[in-house]
Amino acid sequence: MKKKVVVVGGGNAGSIVANKLAKNADLEVTVIEPSEYHYYQPGTVDIVGGIGKEEEMIKNTSDLLHARWIKNYVTKVDVENHTVFLKSGDKIDYDYVVIAAGVRNIKLEGFPEWHTIEGAKLMKTMADNFEGKKIVVGYFGLIKCPAAPFELSFILKQRFPKAEITLINPVAQPPQIQKPMAEILGKIAKELGVQVIRGFKIKEIDRQNKIIESENGEKINYDLAFIDTPIRAGEEFSNLVDNSGLIPVNRETLRFKDYDNVFAIGDITNITTPPKTGAIAHFEANYVVKEIQNDLYGQGKGKFDGSAACAVYSGYGKGAFIYMNYEKSYALGPSSIFFIAKKTFAHIYWLTVEGKLI
Template identity: 25%
Template sequence: MHASRRAGALLKLKPSFAARARWASTTAEKDKYKVVVVGAAADTAFRANPFVGSGGLTVANQIYSRFRAAGKPLAKGDIAILDDAEYHYYQPGWTLVGAGLKEKAETRKPLDSLIPSHLAHIKENVKAFSPQSSSVTTTSGREIGYESLVVATGLQINWGGITGLSKALADPSSGVSSIYSYNTCDKVWKDLDALRSGNAVFTQPAGVVKCAGAPQKIMWMAWDRYQQTGRGDKIKIDFYNGMPTMFSVKKYSDALENLRKERGVGGHFQHNLVSVDTGNRKATFKKSDNSTVDVDYTLLHVVPPMGPLDFIKGSPIADEAGWVAVDKETLRSTKFDNVWAIGDCSSLPTSKTAAAITAQAPVLTENLFSVVDTGKVANANYDGYTSCPLLTGYGQLMLAEFKYGLEPKESFSSYPFFDDQAIPSRFFYHLKKDLFPWAYWNYMLKGSWFGASGFIRPKYPPSTPQ
């Protein structure tokens, strides 16, 4: 049979989880894999997303390790990572770049260098999902089959959602910058440090945002920088937030609101940036009543609107909003039993952060392993844990940790001196600045860092019949 016809015939077959013995690799077929981990579909202007990001690399390595630990190792190349990105980015580091604490080159590494030899790397992106035949189609038209699919594509940053923004970011003298892109995060520091007087405006859109605390982290760092350099009384800082409060979790929101008032930072809520006029240095915001207001700025830090990726919206695996539809506890698709999702692309009702990945990855790994091994999901449940390390100045950080229901779930509150994580701490600051980047590059991406659990993979009780 012709090779393309043989591949097509294989892709039409449903995966049989009853045939457990077939899990060991028995074929050299290059277009069908035991597990396919999918990255993002395309790059857009000013967008340097991590493609197969922290979720994809972490879970691919954890899956491989989990089968080995169970004495059922996968063969080399049984797990494929599908992504054509040249670099992988440590996006939490862009806030540190914007604050002058790191060089942006420290926040990226060649993707090839991060993928171990036991994982296959297919340098293509996905164009379409065909879960009925357990396959995906790449942008080149190639069909790739799988027995289990993990979607870890991240989300889409809609730079074009704000009129004039792309032009402003490309203009070195515009005074407009954003920490949400590798290409512009260093411009944040240049603009911030060069400002001597005037109006510094920081924005946050309504809706989903990668790390919802990041828009104000850079604002607090700017405020502290201006105080330390004697410019505080010459620069007026305002926060224009599309949300109704400073933060979604009341405990931290109240603390941040008090901090805002203490520091004299203007708070303007339910204001969404809709356009930037660099010629007149004006930013236009739409309010909750649909009226608009023009604001003069000298420095403007912009957080663009975000949402699901275009190639996922309307696909068979997506929900009505365009996110990959998954069970919020197991991370398994609510539509297809052999499809899973992790991180920003998923419908999980929690904040989209790298810290959330550390809690999600072992749950997904355990449940996927159990389905393949026994035919049923394990008792591994994700409780919505996420963390947002909120920089409030140089040498100080508020460590917000919470779970579903916007309830605090703090790792240090039971220890002496850390009874209230809403109080900024130098210790927490160094976790963000020094420990987290080190753990990310050396352990998390390799599947051996589990966030609040450190180097110890969480244990789950035996599964029960379902």
């Protein structure tokens, strides 16, 4: 009898797991995903910067998933009884469940979300209408990719070379493993004339007077501001999350607590170092595919090493490349090679999601 795998979420990580496991004749794979469309999330920066088109960042979910797809919302994952409950009232039993549902950003009134196509389009409109002098880019809390605010700042500096661009960063000192990334991004910022203020934890934003105040009482004026917001798992996973609002996993096995058949991958896990990127979600997906098949055939467990990577636009046709795992990290660039690599990957991404590449 076939073992049942339920994948919750049909984004980057979920699609890779589903499509690769669907090739195994001993598995019955089902994906629960409510959206008809799949978005290439790193491409939102391209849209804001005017260097990418919306249609390049979207594909139909049906064209990418090669496993059984149920278009519905999950309301609960019952890990004790191996059951996934759906909004429709249906429930699905599983032998293995992979939770790859992504996260939700806390909404901040007056500021668009960074990681959606609609949010990116609104940010582009705001940038298109910018006629002032001061632009502030920042974030608070735990966000998806800490390199993203730098990348956006660099793109905006290229677009508005005469503007005063300030990046406010709540992290006073990055973790040791992230220092190569912090150093190269800081170097690029200095070369471009982007001011970086570390340890600036946002307390309040006065939208009427356009003032951002820190917890220490420091104030910054702006004419245009883009603020990324903290992430958390959806309410449907409230029975699984820890105090961070994310699902706790063993970082070497990506399993939830002591449940050998419950995996969580991508943004929804409580792993924060390496940071949350599409690449670590990809590598996590590949690891889980191998783990489920190893378990199926009694071949024992492996260990996930935390591999993550990202290419970052650094402005003016150049980019930087960052790699890290749990033990080491390095950063390269800026170079036109990494700009080309990042633009190219936006196209190959779709092949990776289908499980046809990497």
